[in-house]
Amino acid sequence: MSRDTTRKGFLQRARRANFQSNGPDKPKVRRERGDLQLTDVVGHLTVTRTGQVTAWYLLAPQRWSFRTHADGNSLIAQHAQRLAQLVGRRLHIRVTHRPYPVARWAAALHDSVVNPLPGWDRYLQEEQQRVARLPLADKCVYYGVQIGKISSGSVQKIAAKAVHRQLRQLQQDISAVDRIMSGPGLDARPAQATDMDWLMTRSIGLGLPAPLHSTPQPTDIWNESDLGEWTDGIQWAAPSPFADHILVSGNRSGRREQRYVSVLTLGRMDLPDIPESGMGPWLQRLDQLRFSYELSATIDVRDATEAGNEINKQLDRIRHQYSHHREHGVQPPLSLTRQSQIGQIVEDDISHGAAGLSTRTRGWFRIALSAPTLETLEERISKLKEKFQPSVLIAHPQGQYALAREFIPGEPLSSEAYARRMPVRTLGASLPSVTSDIGDRRGPNLGYTSGVSRRPVMWHPWNSMETRDSNGLSVVLGTQGSGKTALCGSICYHTSMMGVPWVVLDPSGPIGRLCEMEDLRPYSKAINLMHSEPGTLNPYRMIPDPDIARYTRDNPEYRGADNPEITAMRAYQTDLQRATRIRNTLAQDVLTMMLPREIATSRETHMVLTQAFGHVEGTIHNSPRDVIDGLRKVQQSSNYGEHAQYLIQLLENAAETPHGQLIFPAAEGGDDGYQTRHWRLVVFSLQGLALPAEQTPPEEWGVEERLSMPMMHLAAWYAQSRIYQRDIGERKGLWLDEAHDFQRVTSGRELLRKTGRDSRKHNTRALLSTQDGQDALTAGLENWVDSVFVGRTVGSDAQRAALKLLRIEEGSGYEEMLAGLSPEVHGNDKRNSERPREFVFSDGSGRVERITIPLRQRPALYRALNTRPRDEERSDMQANPWLSMTKGKGGQA
Structure with missing residues (x-):
């Protein structure tokens, strides 16, 4: 002792x-x-x-x-x-x-908001109490x-x-x-x-x-x-x-x-x-x-010399003990042999190991x-x-x-x-300074890290644009049930309370329940585009003209030019022409999609539509009816007059359908901006669209499926136009759910690229949620991605795409980890719906951590974002029809 x-x-x-x-x-x-x-x-x-x-x-x-x-x-x-x-x-x-x-975090978050909703003070107090219970x-x-x-x-x-x-x-x-x-x-x-x-x-x-x-x-x-x-x-x-x-x-x-x-x-x-x-x-x-x-x-x-001498002394003692055992004819114990082997390895490492590391x-x-x-x-x-x-x-x-x-x-x-x-x-290899550090400590609390330690995750969606001069594109990946809706919905809720206006495109419908929450109901509007006025999805009104007020000699983008005023006006004319080309491209894609497959892909259709669009200026005041007028001119002056007449008939018939009325306005002019102008949160619902299955070839699409595809993409452009009509420096949010559907046509891919390219310039946090990261890579968004959330991902191709977006090298064993996120509890559907969702989060600053998004911390938000087919408010008898059958027979469930 x-x-x-x-x-x-x-x-x-x-x-x-x-x-x-x-x-x-x-x-x-x-x-x-x-x-x-x-x-x-x-x-x-x-x-x-x-x-x-x-x-x-x-x-x-x-x-x-x-x-x-x-x-x-x-x-x-x-x-x-x-x-x-x-x-x-x-x-x-x-x-x-x-x-x-925590009080400093809450004060900094409060100072960062602009015109928050009336319930902000109560919300911030609740968040401060919640964060205080976590190890910060x-x-x-x-x-x-x-x-x-x-x-x-x-x-x-x-x-x-x-x-x-x-x-x-x-x-x-x-x-x-x-x-x-x-x-x-x-x-x-x-x-x-x-x-x-x-x-x-x-x-x-x-x-x-x-x-x-x-x-x-x-x-x-x-x-x-x-x-x-x-x-x-x-x-x-x-x-x-x-x-x-x-x-x-x-x-x-x-x-x-x-x-x-x-x-x-x-x-x-x-x-x-x-x-x-x-x-x-x-x-x-x-x-x-x-x-x-x-x-x-x-x-x-x-x-090394001192340590080597000490090891040699120990080896000498072991050798003497060996000799002592042999003198008495006794087998040396195995422990002595192990000590000798370890000592020899250490001595060799000291004598011949790499410089410094020995x-x-x-x-x-x-x-x-x-x-x-x-x-x-x-x-x-x-x-x-x-x-x-x-x-x-x-x-x-x-x-x-x-x-x-x-x-x-x-x-x-x-x-x-x-x-x-x-x-x-x-x-x-002890590395005591290693820690779990993710987020920016400036924004709302999303959840907590679930890797080597448990720490709160604060993330301010506009910090990257306002302080790091980075883009605002976030990709949210994961298979069905991985929690994409819960994550994006939480971000929308927290930042809407901060006063940030959001526009959400919801193909399936349940996200509209966010507008029914008590905190958001007076300031939100859920719009079902299937019941909107004619011309709501006029493709020519999806792309706003560039704001000429930005193109001045005082703008930092042009201040360094030899003649800032001329350079600014040239840039304005270039962007104006670009908007015109995008409008005509978008309109041509949409009208082509409304045609039967065999007609849309024919050489005659391409020639006729190209000539017809030559008669359309492509301004914000045009509409698809101007294209029909252009077809009539082609009918009168072209060798394709008969084919032009056939296209006119097809498009006029399509304009009379419920889907087509949204694209073809009943009359020129008008303003539908009243629907979104005064609301903080606007959710566009496309529930009811019959989108074709991804593996179904276009030639097998029915009429309703064929008309649903352009509706989907025009709605996305419409949502984006509502964002761009706001002040360029104002914080804005845009969430495109099921973004993989936009990949099927040229206009949809252009929308995704435009969203990524312009997010920093327009101070917009854009959330693109999809099931496969390959959708973002195919769209060419990799260079504009700022942050990535990856939920449960299965399939080798999808995992490789997710790791590439996370900027993590393949083959290090992380593929299996992606497949094991948010594991299901077998035989318990209720626990599966209530369990927190896990994501791998890359915050855009080079840090990557595994995080958990709790679903139960705000019950009202959980109920709004719960996408289970069953209504959790029903009784057990109503939720389980088999239970009622067994009860009726006197059996037990």
Whole structure:
């Protein structure tokens, strides 16, 4: 047993710490400022009573999720190489957490809204309460590197100027360590005053709740007389010399708090290969805990020669034991053989391994857990052990008071027991700064991460356009039942409350229930296009003319030209001509689709329509009736007069059908903008359209199916035109559901490309939901995609397309993960409908995480977006007809 776990050693340390015991029931510890080894904090440097100087750094968060094995190995190697450059130094790793202030998030979200709906204040209060129940703390990873020593006398007796003078003499070493720590693999920066204050606050108040408010930091220099700011009011106590926990109490937010704290240490380790085993960095397992923890590690980065000599000594001992067994004719034990083999492998790695990565380390890893009760503390210890089983043994040693002191900067190692010796690459694979970080912390809360840790996901749909100068196109993928409607509907609801106008195209009908929600009903309108006035889907009115007010010499797009005014007018004329061509192309596609397949594909039809459209100007005031007039002119002056007459008859007959009346206006002029002008949320429903099955060839389409296709695409253009008629800088939203249907005709593909291309310019968040990512790739949208949500995806082709949009390399095992998102509960339809939906989310800034979208957090929203065929409000007897039959016969269900 080491001296630190003996009763004598404990009592000696207790006297040095001014330990006073009133018996086992009322332990008490009085902490004095002089009890700490720390005496000075100068910038990111700490100085102890012995003169030891340590530089502290804060690491940038690293992403691990959805990396390829090659990328993961590269990150581990970079981390290990940086550590290997610290040979001969002692390294301290401290991991703590800084709670994100929910009130600050709510205030920032409130400041970002423009003209919100009247229920916004109540909505924001509910969201703030909901987010406060989720772990929103940011992981803070500190690395402390010992630099050297200054005269201990100067620290204790000489003025502070002498301390600073001696620190300047170490500046060369400090600068060298700064460069090492800032390199790839660590990406660390010197800790600032607020960082050092937080490190001291969390270390001395070990296990206590984090302060809700940060303290002002007018200076980054503290001396011994300033340490009371951290120690006053904090008490550490031990129930008995050999207790397996301590009690820490202190003032937090005007209340006296007390926590039971246990310090555990990592014992024997048998880590699998990372990332090849599919396991993440081994210290990242701590982030999977649903409660807070603190980590303190003391590591010696050893010279290869020193480590090699130690290994050779161990091998010599093994050889002598072999010889001793042989002298007595006894077979050496297998454990001795294994030790010899391991020692030889280590010795070879040190002697012939890759430069830098052959460095060895020796470290002591401590984990502190806290809880308000001993029962809860024991449960948390058990859960911690489960996370590391079976590859890592978690030990719970005695001498807890001394172990807990290791978490305070400047305190020495309490015991050399449980030292873990490992190659620097194994230490590099710990990657303590890896975390789950997705979203922007500025927008509404969509859900929470469901990968290595559980953290809220905030996403502001207009942040990418307004701050990153990126596009606003979001692709939402997933098979049926994956939750696409729930996700997009949630985004629409949250942002409609923010005051953002949305236009939604709903081919199937249920999304219109959003307009019936109490918060949205007075400001929303559901429009069934099948019952709208004639000419509502006039293709010539789908494309608005460019706004001439934008084409001025003061516009930044033209300001740098030699003649800004002429350049602006040329751009206006170009865009005006482009709008004219798109109108005629859209109208030609639509009218062609209304014709029977054998007529639409004939050479004569193409020639006649081309000549007819030559008589149509293509302005916003035209209509398909102008095309019929053009056909009459072709009939009179062309060799295709008979065919032109045939097309006139077909199109006039189609114009009399309910579908055709929406395309052919009854009279020229008119304005249908009243339907959308004053509403925040407009949902266009195409319920009732008989869209042909995707595998059905066009020649087999019936009349109703043939007329439904142009209706679908014209409705999409109509929805987009309502968006573009608003101010170009105003936030807008456009959701095109079942976007794969638009791929079947040229006009639909042009719509998708226009949506992606113009989303940034018009400050529009465009949601395209479809079942297969190949639809977005085929449409040529890849370069305009900003963010991607991928739900459950089956089929190798669909999975490859989804990974390509996520910018994740194929063949790394993520295909199976996409197929396993939102797993179904067999035999329980109700639980399947209520279960949260999972997505892989790429937020457009290079981060990719697995997230969960809860469906039950807002019951009214859940009911509006529930697309189950059954009505959940019905009784069990009504919902299950088999139940009523068995009940009627006296049986049991």
